[in-house]
Amino acid sequence: MLDLLRFAAPVALASLGESVGQRSGVLNIGLEGMMLTGAYTGMLATRQTGNPWVGVLAGIVAAMVLGLVQSYFVLWRQADQVVAGTAINLLALGLTGASYRRIFGESGELLSIPTISNHALIAFMLISVPALAWLLFRSKWGLAVRAAGEHPEAVAASGFSVIRLRLQASLIAAFYAGLAGAHLSIVNAASFQEELTKGRGFIAIAIVTFGRFNPIWAFVASLIIGGAEVLQYRLQAQGIQAPPQFFLALPYVLALLVLVFVGKGGRAPQALAVPYRKD
């Protein structure tokens, strides 16, 4: 069970935050880049200071800086969210890769950093599930955020700032993306390699849809995807004869199948990915 939680944690953490972000109407395509940046910065800071907790913090901060940049474009300049997110991903891919090769060489020596027992982060994740659900569905703030994702004009008319609400939600998403990345490099891998995240950020985005934009269901879905990953290692360890690529593709196929079946049933926030312009 702890194994499962550990494997599921990066995707689960990212999708928890992204549930809040998407509820506010922001589709964070840059999630993958934020996660990758969190993973790289977390590893680098851990290696520099020898303290993994500093690394976790650094990973979160780095992802939130990227989140701020993306928010500037999508909230203040009403840029297209898919376009801005793609730019963030390209930047993160280039910067982390180039910096990594510059510091650790072209081949990438086998890098190992001090790690932490994952209990604290797992506990934080488990607390986050009900906490975020409460925040979204029971608090006044959550009501406003959800309304910002459905009918931003109405929210603005009742005296809220749509931009501020979406910024807060986006930063929560970025916070969890950074934490997810740091978890991946510091706890799961205790190392780093180029493109360490391998699309987990994208999977997290898909899972939010699957989880009907609810942190609780997003968490459950992450466990299923994490389960596929654990199963892959188990079966390989037992020497089951099957192409390894099949297992590597399994999480993506599962995520896609799930979306096909949930499809139109899981109604997305009406204003998702629609830029809001103050009149």
Added chain:
Amino acid sequence: MGQVKLAIALIIVIALALLGFGLSPAEGISTIVSGAFGGEVGWGRTLVNMAPLLLTGLGITVAWKAGMYNIGGEGQYITGGLLGAAIARTQFGGPWAILLATAIGGALCGALAGWLQVKRGVHVAISTILLNFIALQALAWAVTGPLQAPGTTASQTEELAPPQMLTRFSSRTDLHMGVLLAVVAAIMIWGYLNFTRPGFQLRLTGENPRAARAARLNADRIRLQAMALSGALCGLAGGVQFAGVSGVIDTGFNQQWGFLGIPVALLGGLNALGVIVSSFLFGGLMAGTQTLSRTAPGGDLLIFVVQGAAVLAFLFFQPKREPTHA
């Protein structure tokens, strides 16, 4: 003049990135320029890089014009390449049969994502991303399994015989017929989008869904067709790389061409002729950074940084959009 500001911003970004790499900007830029346009070899490299960028850029343009955020150029490029390799293996037909197969392979992958969007409501940006990863694993499986060159342990397909390869113009460079094909495709797509009825309907569906509905257009079918065409172009990009340059397909076949097509399309203003210009510039930047990476580790990754920054600069100089109500 947005274009001028954009160009200046780009040069500043390149200079800053070079500084970050610990190189002098003047020296780095001169290395890039000589790598890209230094003699026949440099020009050849630039144009050979331009071809797949142009084709994937066109593919992205067609889809995005129809309001379909295809991020799956990568996956469509791969499925195209795989179907091309399967046809090549049968020894049936020459390079043109291979190119046709790659276009079909890409179109199938694109159409699948289109179908998922219009019939099942799966956001195309998300499904294409997932399909990218599935295609990558399919690639790794195919080149170690059904498409592996017989009698070897190498993870790659059998090398194309010389008559299966696209004609080359010179023995000194890789410059091949596919470059010309890509430019012709761009002119055709430009004509299609701007001067034909279906092209107009495609743009209307993307730009103003409400008006498209009022005109009783079948938006679902138009979007599905746009995704198939988009996939075909991205698949064709795989085809020109396979039959024009590499001759084999291995696990590193994709080289991020599909992703790079997105900024190329955007900076070309989602206009087929503009994409010719932007793919030429980025083809040159790629050729130049490949040269740069010989002296500076990670230099070839500069392209991602520059492209990411270029897209942000593009968004920055873009006028704020009018309120839209879908």
